[in-house]
Amino acid sequence: MHTTASDGWPSPYELVDHARLCGLDVIAVTDHDTMEGALRAAEYADVKRGLEVVIGEEVSSRDGHIVGLFLERRVRPGMSAAATVHAIHDQGGLAVAVHPFWRTQRRVRGGPVHGVGWLAAELEFDAIEVENATPGFYLFNQLARRLNLGLGAAEVGGSDAHILDAMGRAYTMFPGRTAKALRTAIEKGRTIAGRRRYKAVGLMRYAAWGLNHERYVAVV
Numbered sequence: 687m688h689t690t691a692s693d694g695w696p697s698p699y700e701l702v703d704h705a706r707l708c709g710l711d712v713i714a715v716t717d718h719d720t721m722e723g724a725l726r727a728a729e730y731a732d733v734k735r736g737l738e739v740v741i742g743e744e745v746s747s748r749d750g751h752i753v754g755l756f757l758e759r760r761v762r763p764g765m766s767a768a769a770t771v772h773a774i775h776d777q778g779g780l781a782v783a784v785h786p787f788w789r790t791q792r793r794v795r796g797g798p799v800h801g802v803g804w805l806a807a808e809l810e811f812d813a814i815e816v817e818n819a820t821p822g823f824y825l826f827n828q829l830a831r832r833l834n835l836g837l838g839a840a841e842v843g844g845s846d847a848h849i850l851d852a853m854g855r856a857y858t859m860f861p862g863r864t865a866k867a868l869r870t871a872i873e874k875g876r877t878i879a880g881r882r883r884y885k886a887v888g889l890m891r892y893a894a895w896g897l898n899h900e901r902y903v904a905v906v
């Protein structure tokens with residue numbers, strides 16, 4: 687999930703409050719190239735109780751977005767996918783190939799930003815995101831599921847929430863209710879990715895969010 691620390695709309699505090707209302711046990715806060723939102727959310731959740739925050743980062747590697755979970759230190763963007771996965775593992779984190787087949791191009795200068803594609807199969811990822819709740823990602827999710835049929839990595843579902851309505855629209859089920867149990871489930875390949883539909887108002891808010899941010903064009 688994303689917060690105001692990067693391009694999300696909710697503050698870390700709003701995110702935690704809403705996640706508790708949604709009945710989620712564990713959330714991963716993974717802002718683009720920063721851990722600030724995750725650290726604030728984790729502190730706040732500690733005080734509020736009833737919800738655990740996994741500190742993460744969505745790292746902009748040269749080859750596409752890679753999520754690091756259970757991080758201690760920020761992983762710097764701009765490295766190759768292989769070096770990014772290595773840096774995440776080096777500090778004891780888990781590396782997730784998120785929306786691997788979302789191939790996008792920025793309309794503005796700065797080059798393409800996208801998922802890691804087939805590198806998801808070649809590198810030592812701990813999990814593959816096979817459900818991403820961003821509206822319109824059906825095909826990308828199907829491709830990721832196909833890839834993982836052969837790969838057999840742990841599957842995860844991520845809301846990739848940039849707005850509150852997106853929270854819980856894709857999710858990861860695992861035995862237990864704690865961040866530690868989630869980690870164990872990923873390591874043992876016992877996670878199940880799921881998703882549920884948006885309400886119409888949520889889709890409209892997502893459209894509004896999209897208009898306010900840099901436009902990305904999806905190309906397969």
Ligand SMILES: [Zn+2]
Pocket residue numbers: 744751784785
């Ligand atoms: Zn991303």
